[in-house]
Amino acid sequence: EAQVTQNPRYLITVTGKKLTVTCSQNMNHEYMSWYRQDPGLGLRQIYYSMNVEVTDKGDVPEGYKVSRKEKRNFPLILESPSPNQTSLYFCASSPTRHTGELFFGEGSRLTVL
Amino acid sequence: SQQGEEDPQALSIQEGENATMNCSYKTSINNLQWYRQNSGRGLVHLILIRSNEREKHSGRLRVTLDTSKKSSSLLITASRAADTASYFCATGPSSNTGKLIFGQGTTLQVKP
Numbered sequence: 001e002a003q004v005t006q007n008p009r010y011l012i013t014v015t016g017k018k019l020t021v022t023c024s025q026n027m028n029h030e031y032m033s034w035y036r037q038d039p040g041l042g043l044r045q046i047y048y049s050m051n052v053e054v055t056d057k058g059d060v061p062e063g064y065k066v067s068r069k070e071k072r073n074f075p076l077i078l079e080s081p082s083p084n085q086t087s088l089y090f091c092a093s094s095p096t097r098h099t100g101e102l103f104f105g106e107g108s109r110l111t112v113l
Numbered sequence: 114s115q116q117g118e119e120d121p122q123a124l125s126i127q128e129g130e131n132a133t134m135n136c137s138y139k140t141s142i143n144n145l146q147w148y149r150q151n152s153g154r155g156l157v158h159l160i161l162i163r164s165n166e167r168e169k170h171s172g173r174l175r176v177t178l179d180t181s182k183k184s185s186s187l188l189i190t191a192s193r194a195a196d197t198a199s200y201f202c203a204t205g206p207s208s209n210t211g212k213l214i215f216g217q218g219t220t221l222q223v224k225p
Contacts, residue, residue: 045212097206098206098208102158104152104155105155106155
């Protein structure tokens with residue numbers, strides 16, 4: 001089954017404790033992206049990757065890092081989480097950056113205390 | 114940056130009725146897409162309409178696009194309780210970044 005898999009789905013952590021949200025897709029997509037969803041602010045892009053070893057900042061990259069060492073994986077790293085990073089995070093992929101349809105993961109709800 | 118604004122923010126209808134949601138955007142576009150999000154779940158792509166298209170159908174969904182007014186509408190006909198979800202329009206993807214810009218969404222409740 002074609003899918004984008006994120007882990008963990010739910011996480012409560014404390015300020016400053018490094019964490020990684022994993023994302024994996026099995027569709028051989030070149031393009032992957034991370035969004036965060038917040039009430040009143042909608043979905044905002046954090047980082048994106050056009051292919052292996054090619055990543056760039058989206059609209060709200062502060063406090064986040066990413067890597068793309070393999071085509072299927074695109075982890076989101078919070079080196080020192082803060083409460084303003086409490087959010088619902090989505091990983092998404094598409095065949096290329098030109099392709100319209102994004103395939104989304106189920107989301108990771110992160111709470112930073 | 115938010116490109117799309119959706120109207121209404123919330124809509125409640127009875128099963129069998131039609132639901133219409135509207136989306137307005139600010140800048141010129143190549144494509145406009147609609148996504149559905151069930152509560153707390155990931156977004157699911159519904160339909161994409163290109164800037165040179167005026168109307169598109171997919172099952173019970175009908176999407177229109179008026180580029181002169183910078184607006185789009187999503188019509189769900191003969192709604193079902195399972196259509197209860199939030200619906201988002203999104204413009205893009207950007208040719209440079211692949212980014213989609215999402216509207217705030219319309220929350221649809223279909224009562225059985």
